[in-house]
Amino acid sequence: MDIGSSAFWLALLEIVWVNILLSGDNAVVIALAARTLPENQQKKAIVIGSGAAIVMRIILTLVAAKLLMLPYLKIIGAVLLVYIGVSLVNSDDEQGGHEKSHATLMSAIRTILVADLVMSLDNVVAVAAAAHGDTTLLVIGLALSIPLVIFGSTLLLSVIEKFPLIVWLGAALLGYIAGEMFVGDPVIEPRTESWAALAHMTHHQLAVTMGIAGALLVVVLGKIFVARTKN
Secondary structure (H helix, E strand, C coil): CCCCCHHHHHHHHHHHHHHHHHCHHHHHHHHHHHCCCCHHHHHHHHHHHHHHHHHHHHHHHHCHHHHCCCCCHHHHHHHHHHHHHHHHHHHHHHHCCCCCCCCCHHHHHHHHHHHHHHHHHHHHHHHHHHHCCCHHHHHHHHHHHHHHHHHHHHHHHHHHHHCCHHHHHHHHHHHHHHHHHHHCCCCCHHHHHHHHHHCCCCHHHHHHHHHHHHHHHHHHHHHHHHHHHHC
């Protein structure tokens, strides 16, 4: 695609816009992971985590179609998101004590990358479609999204510090995404029609129900682990 053409610039804007719309949940994870760090390392984690996540998303987008066809990949991803959600609320409770413990910069970045990897599996399909097979366009579009994701994460981090309940809401969001991801796996999806019929639901309603179940699972497990930590 010619860089001087209007089609190029329209496609570029589309990639940036789609990535912003699909990066809301990623910004939540980045902010949640960064909040466990000392203040002088929080900005560094957001910048490095966001940049590395975008690079990883570029690579994912190039092989998205093949990745999404792999059986059990989304099931594994769903389990990872539940684990990350529970870990985030557990670390938040630990910070609430008199002796405030901090995560390391590398552990926060690792959490950001793993969560972004899992949550980007579906997102990259929309980004790939917007790129129309143009790798240069894809790289430029996602690179331009980095400062916007960083801004969103930084803003959310300041809000979390004022309203700690958002940590639990963010963890529940990860559980919701995990539930929806689970039923979208190639191994599970063919069976969802019959499950939906038995429950008198549409496929979309079943996915939403599984999402809610995933959110509740993260919250319940989080409460259990927090209680055990206090004891």
